[in-house]
Amino acid sequence: ERPDYIYLRDLFRKIREEFKITVTTQTKRLPYVPSEEELKRYYNIVWQARNIKHMLLIKVLLYTGARVQELVNLKIEDIDFDRCQMRINQGKGKKDRVVPFPPNFRETLIIFVDSEKSKGAVYLFESNRKTSFTTRGIRKILAEYAAEAGMSQSISPHKLRHFLFTWLKKQGLDDALIQPYSGHETRQSLEIYSKLSLTDAQEAYNDKIDKFPI
Numbered sequence: 001e002r003p004d005y006i007y008l009r010d011l012f013r014k015i016r017e018e019f020k021i022t023v024t025t026q027t028k029r030l031p032y033v034p035s036e037e038e039l040k041r042y043y044n045i046v047w048q049a050r051n052i053k054h055m056l057l058i059k060v061l062l063y064t065g066a067r068v069q070e071l072v073n074l075k076i077e078d079i080d081f082d083r084c085q086m087r088i089n090q091g092k093g094k095k096d097r098v099v100p101f102p103p104n105f106r107e108t109l110i111i112f113v114d115s116e117k118s119k120g121a122v123y124l125f126e127s128n129r130k131t132s133f134t135t136r137g138i139r140k141i142l143a144e145y146a147a148e149a150g151m152s153q154s155i156s157p158h159k160l161r162h163f164l165f166t167w168l169k170k171q172g173l174d175d176a177l178i179q180p181y182s183g184h185e186t187r188q189s190l191e192i193y194s195k196l197s198l199t200d201a202q203e204a205y206n207d208k209i210d211k212f213p214i
Contacts, residue, residue: 031158032159033162034151040214041151042145053112054145056112057125057138058145059214060074060086061160061161062214063105064100065099065181065182065183066086066088066099066161067158068135068138068156071157072125072132072138074124076116078124079113084101084102086099086100088183097183100181103206104210143155143156165178165182167212180201
């Protein structure tokens with residue numbers, strides 16, 4: 001039998017009133033999102049290191065909003081260069097989705113992929129041991145560049161994800177156009193989002209991404 005939540009709510013309210021119990025709630029802090037100036041300073045350090053694999057890894061995180069585990073699992077065969085899309089298999093919640101990347105990133109990416117394929121690579125980003133990067137390894141790479149750039153806070157894959165979606169919002173993109181490739185799904189938004197196609201989302205993405213700071 002399911003509990004009567006309304007009855008329980010009223011009961012606890014009466015108990016609080018009778019015993020003069022004050023309920024304190026902790027203010028939920030917003031996640032740290034680097035500014036455009038901070039991101040440019042950060043990427044300048046990445047650029048100066050001249051590590052092509054690190055440059056592309058960070059750009060894929062920034063352009064697609066992929067989660068770090070999703071990036072680790074990304075295979076070369078999951079990239080559609082004609083459509084400028086990457087397929088995320090078994091993402092959060094065991095769901096598949098497709099994420100776009102900028103058309104002007106395609107040529108750089110395909111040169112890198114061809115080089116990796118000639119070495120027998122299966123995953124987009126592999127270590128020298130011919131295995132996919134680990135989530136810990138990627139976090140360490142990002143954190144080391146942040147320390148070298150003198151960032152006030154460290155940079156993580158999730159902070160780059162936050163930056164992309166915050167930036168797209170500032171460009172005027174509606175949540176409904178961000179959701180299809182962000183992997184977010186809420187009960188309130190599901191009905192609206194289900195009516196939108198990835199084509200609509202990618203057209204809006206392509207229209208704005210040319211202005212991206214990196």
